[in-house]
Amino acid sequence: xxxxxxxxxxxxxxxxxxxxxxxxxxxxxxxxxxxxxxxxxxxxxxxxxxxxxxxxxxxxxxxxxxxxxxxxxxxxxxxxxxxxxxxxxxxxxxxxxxxxxxxxxxxxxxxxxxxxxxxxxxxxxxxxxxxxxxxxxxxxxxxxxxxxxxxxxxxxxxxxxxxxxx
Amino acid sequence: xxxxxxxxxxxxxxxxxxxxxxxxxxxxxxxxxxxxxxxxxxxxxxxxxxxxxxxxxxxxxxxxxxxxxxxxxxxxxxxxxxxxxxxxxxxxxxxxxxxxxxxxxxxxxxxxxxxxxxxxxxxxxxxxxxxxxxxxxxxxxxxxxxxxxxxxxxxxxxxxxxxxxxxxxxxxxxxxxxxxxxxxxxxxxxxxxxxxxxxxxxxxxxxxxxxxxxxxxxxxxxxxxxxxxxxxxxxxxxxxxxxxxxxxxxxxxxxxxxxxxxxxxxxxxxxxxxxxxxxxxxxxxxxxxxxxxxxxxxxxxxxxxxxxxxxxxxxxxxxxxxxxxxxxxxxxxxxxxxxxxxxxxxxxxxxxxxxxxxxxxxxxxxxxxxxxxxxxxxxxxxxxxxxxxxxxxxxxxxxxxxxxxxxxxxxxxxxxxxxxxxxxxxxxxxxxxxxxxxxxxxxxxxxxxxxxxxx
Amino acid sequence: xxxxxxxxxxxxxxxxxxxxxxxxxxxxxxxxxxxxxxxxxxxxxxxxxxxxxxxxxxxxxxxxxxxxxxxxxxxxxxxxxxxxxxxxxxxxxxxxxxxxxxxxxxxxxxxxxxxxxxxxxxxxxxxxxxxxxxxxxxxxxxxxxxxxxxxxxxxxxxxxxxxxxxxxxxxxxxxxxxxxxxxxxxxxxxxxxxxxxxxxxxxxxxxxxxxxxxxxxxxxxxxxxxxxxxxxxxxxxxxxxxxxxxxxxxxxxxxxxxxxxxxxxxxxxxxxxxxxxxxxxxxxxxxxx
Numbered sequence: 001x002x003x004x005x006x007x008x009x010x011x012x013x014x015x016x017x018x019x020x021x022x023x024x025x026x027x028x029x030x031x032x033x034x035x036x037x038x039x040x041x042x043x044x045x046x047x048x049x050x051x052x053x054x055x056x057x058x059x060x061x062x063x064x065x066x067x068x069x070x071x072x073x074x075x076x077x078x079x080x081x082x083x084x085x086x087x088x089x090x091x092x093x094x095x096x097x098x099x100x101x102x103x104x105x106x107x108x109x110x111x112x113x114x115x116x117x118x119x120x121x122x123x124x125x126x127x128x129x130x131x132x133x134x135x136x137x138x139x140x141x142x143x144x145x146x147x148x149x150x151x152x153x154x155x156x157x158x159x160x161x162x163x164x165x166x
Numbered sequence: 167x168x169x170x171x172x173x174x175x176x177x178x179x180x181x182x183x184x185x186x187x188x189x190x191x192x193x194x195x196x197x198x199x200x201x202x203x204x205x206x207x208x209x210x211x212x213x214x215x216x217x218x219x220x221x222x223x224x225x226x227x228x229x230x231x232x233x234x235x236x237x238x239x240x241x242x243x244x245x246x247x248x249x250x251x252x253x254x255x256x257x258x259x260x261x262x263x264x265x266x267x268x269x270x271x272x273x274x275x276x277x278x279x280x281x282x283x284x285x286x287x288x289x290x291x292x293x294x295x296x297x298x299x300x301x302x303x304x305x306x307x308x309x310x311x312x313x314x315x316x317x318x319x320x321x322x323x324x325x326x327x328x329x330x331x332x333x334x335x336x337x338x339x340x341x342x343x344x345x346x347x348x349x350x351x352x353x354x355x356x357x358x359x360x361x362x363x364x365x366x367x368x369x370x371x372x373x374x375x376x377x378x379x380x381x382x383x384x385x386x387x388x389x390x391x392x393x394x395x396x397x398x399x400x401x402x403x404x405x406x407x408x409x410x411x412x413x414x415x416x417x418x419x420x421x422x423x424x425x426x427x428x429x430x431x432x433x434x435x436x437x438x439x440x441x442x443x444x445x446x447x448x449x450x451x452x453x454x455x456x457x458x459x460x461x462x463x464x465x466x467x468x469x470x471x472x473x474x475x476x477x478x479x480x481x482x483x484x485x486x487x488x489x490x491x492x493x494x495x496x497x498x499x500x501x502x503x504x505x506x507x508x509x510x511x512x513x514x515x516x517x518x519x520x521x522x523x524x525x526x527x528x529x530x531x532x533x534x535x536x537x538x539x540x541x542x543x544x545x546x547x548x549x550x551x552x553x554x555x556x557x558x559x560x561x562x563x564x565x566x567x568x569x570x571x572x573x574x575x576x577x578x579x580x581x582x583x584x585x586x587x588x589x590x591x592x593x594x595x596x597x598x599x600x601x602x603x604x605x606x607x608x609x610x611x612x613x614x615x616x617x618x619x620x621x
Numbered sequence: 622x623x624x625x626x627x628x629x630x631x632x633x634x635x636x637x638x639x640x641x642x643x644x645x646x647x648x649x650x651x652x653x654x655x656x657x658x659x660x661x662x663x664x665x666x667x668x669x670x671x672x673x674x675x676x677x678x679x680x681x682x683x684x685x686x687x688x689x690x691x692x693x694x695x696x697x698x699x700x701x702x703x704x705x706x707x708x709x710x711x712x713x714x715x716x717x718x719x720x721x722x723x724x725x726x727x728x729x730x731x732x733x734x735x736x737x738x739x740x741x742x743x744x745x746x747x748x749x750x751x752x753x754x755x756x757x758x759x760x761x762x763x764x765x766x767x768x769x770x771x772x773x774x775x776x777x778x779x780x781x782x783x784x785x786x787x788x789x790x791x792x793x794x795x796x797x798x799x800x801x802x803x804x805x806x807x808x809x810x811x812x813x814x815x816x817x818x819x820x821x822x823x824x825x826x827x828x829x830x831x832x833x834x835x836x837x838x839x840x841x842x843x844x845x846x847x848x849x850x851x852x853x854x855x856x857x858x859x860x861x862x863x864x865x866x867x868x869x870x871x872x873x874x875x876x877x878x879x880x881x882x883x884x885x886x887x888x889x890x891x892x893x894x895x896x897x898x899x900x901x902x903x904x905x906x907x908x909x910x
Binding site: 316 | 703705706708710712717719720721723757759760761762763765766768789790791792793794795796797798799800802803808809811814815817818821822824825828829832835836837838839840841842845853857860861864867897901909910
């Protein structure tokens with residue numbers, strides 16, 4: 001562990017958060033939104049906030065989750081339209097999508113540290129480093145450990161779904 | 167040693183000669199043993215058919231139907247007593263006990279003298295009713311013997327009966343006429359499935375008490391075919407009880423008497439032949455069914471025989487081999503004309519009831535079989551053949567089997583069902599997406615870095 | 622047996638037509654049949670003379686509470702006399718049912734019988750055809766008895782009332798039962814299925830496109846393979862092998878075949894995975910991710 005910390009401290013000179021070029025809308029989010037904003041404005045604001053503040057890696061993860069929602073939704077729609085025979089196939093196909101979604105959401109919660117939890121750039125390098133370390137201490141796991149758990153859980157999910165689809 | 171051998175041979179011979187399917191010990195109860203000679207042809211015929219006839223008086227001290235709690239005789243022939251009852255060893259209770267132990271009884275009545283109250287109460291137990299005063303006699307002004315009863319018209323001359331119903335085998339039919347002198351008629355209770363008329367009186371017949379000059383209209387209770395001349399009762403244990411209304415029909419002189427009806431020709435009676443049919447049936451020489459073999463298996467080649475478990479929707483074959491005893495041998499059983507031997511596949515109530523078709527014959531039996539698909543309901547089922555018909559001994563075969571559901575590897579695989587393709591595709595695309603995501607997560611460089619670097 | 626019984630009246634008719642064939646014969650005169658409707662007066666209803674030689678041409682019908690009355694004077698030869706048997710015999714030719722109603726006979730041969738539907742057995746009430754009503758007169762001795770159809774009796778019933786039936790339990794064959802199977806579930810139209818399969822399949826290119834749009838890449842692959850080639854290759858390979866084993870399980874293998882394979886691949890994946898992910902963590906901590 002000390003070696004890792006050392007490595008981190010050496011590289012912290014170059015902050016790697018994608019939000020650094022546009023710090024303003026992030027730090028003063030509520031301020032730019034007027035109190036009497038319309039629903040469309042709120043939605044647009046939320047979307048912009050999301051698109052600009054979310055790290056790219058998390059966006060990729062979100063894209064995968066969107067894919068899972070699409071696949072699950074199609075399967076559910078097919079079940080509604082064409083009937084649920086064979087029901088076990090429906091359950092396993094649909095729950096594979098849902099289960100994968102849930103697992104991916106867990107992974108996102110454990111790895112998207114710089115999204116909502118961190119207050120980058122404005123607090124400087126030490127703050128950024130301390131924040132990251134703080135998060136790791138809070139969850140007790142590194143991103144990679146979370147990812148290994150994710151793979152383990154996914155494989156079990158896949159086994160059960162394949163077993164159940166017959 | 168030689169004595170032993172002789173005994174063995176004797177036993178063997180006796181076994182060969184014993185023609186009834188249920189034993190050869192016949193007790194004939196005759197009040198007046200002097201009268202024995204009147205029925206000599208009957209005794210001779212019975213002995214010729216292998217019966218071991220012992221004739222006893224009901225008053226005899228040592229007469230008992232049971233010995234050490236078991237039946238001492240296999241069959242009982244009761245000729246009507248003149249006295250009030252049949253004595254202490256032949257009370258209705260004893261006779262019913264005898265039937266409960268599978269003994270067969272042929273009871274003859276006579277219209278000559280009033281029937282004893284003991285006999286009447288015995289018949290009442292079986293739902294067979296006699297006339298109230300127990301001394302009725304059947305007359306018919308159209309079917310009587312003009313030679314012997316020109317004045318009293320009480321010797322009926324009738325054809326032998328045909329089948330009771332189209333689906334019942336006729337055991338007593340044939341050519342020729344019967345002379346039935348002084349018949350004591352019986353009427354049968356309508357609720358009992360165990361009773362069956364053998365010979366009914368013709369439609370114009372009626373019964374009256376010959377002691378009265380003229381029958382009053384109110385006295386006549388039953389007429390025509392409601393009056394039975396011969397009736398039969400077969401208990402649930404297949405023990406048989408036969409009532410013959412006219413004992414005189416069994417006498418030597420009526421076995422080959424010449425009779426003439428008012429409108430007919432002078433003919434010779436076939437009482438002797440009928441007596442053979444009647445005693446043969448009553449003492450289980452005819453109408454006895456036996457199941458030799460029951461087999462059931464899957465309708466596939468080389469399937470296990472009589473398995474204890476089937477699956478739902480299995481095609482199953484059921485075979486039953488049935489023999490019928492006809493006087494001295496077992497022959498292949500043939501179902502009467504409109505009747506069917508039926509198989510039920512039951513769990514509480516029948517799920518299938520199917521007619522069994524004869525498929526093959528062995529030397530002594532007919533194999534009936536059917537093929538069916540087990541219901542789509544799992545549980546404990548039984549193959550049941552419950553063949554109860556008038557004049558045939560009962561067949562009740564019940565074989566329990568388990569019908570199980572599909573095992574998990576007996577369902578069609580998911581790709582064989584086109585409806586599931588979407589979900590299969592969904593599952594595998596999730597797996598594919600997962601693999602791609604793993605690669606992306608592991609090896610994707612942050613774009614922002616690049617942007618920054620290029621800047 | 623039926624034939625035998627049917628020949629009897631024929632013979633008797635023949636005998637009646639030729640008097641003198643027998644010493645004497647039973648017969649009747651002054652015979653009437655009357656139907657008294659309930660509530661109607663004494664003369665209300667139907668009344669008809671009967672002859673011994675020929676039956677009435679039209680059926681006599683009774684319904685509900687009607688009373689059928691037959692009166693006649695029995696005679697032997699030509700002198701009125703009380704017979705031993707004087708019955709009104711109802712007989713159905715189809716079913717062979719028969720029942721007799723004795724006449725009340727006086728010494729001078731005058732006889733009468735009254736009959737309502739209540740007196741009839743239930744089996745007679747549901748017969749579709751009229752039954753044969755016969756008069757049977759006979760006596761002891763040598764005189765020929767009389768048995769001939771005198772009229773047809775139609776037992777009508779009110780169509781609104783249910784037909785009384787008698788349920789007697791008799792041993793016999795029972796109706797066949799064939800189990801009705803549940804319908805096997807049916808597949809939806811193949812077109813819909815294929816369309817959805819195509820849509821689900823198209824989701825993967827959509828994901829790929831989305832990722833490309835977001836700038837996904839595998840730029841770190843050379844870096845990773847440079848720093849830890851074996852763990853990365855083995856780790857990725859073991860993951861693919863896992864899914865491959867699952868696919869084999871799906872198509873042909875059973876559980877006991879995949880368990881050892883899963884155990885081996887799992888161990889390999891664990892060891893190589895911890896190395897590979899260590900490398901990844903190194904990259905992350907180096908700020909490359």
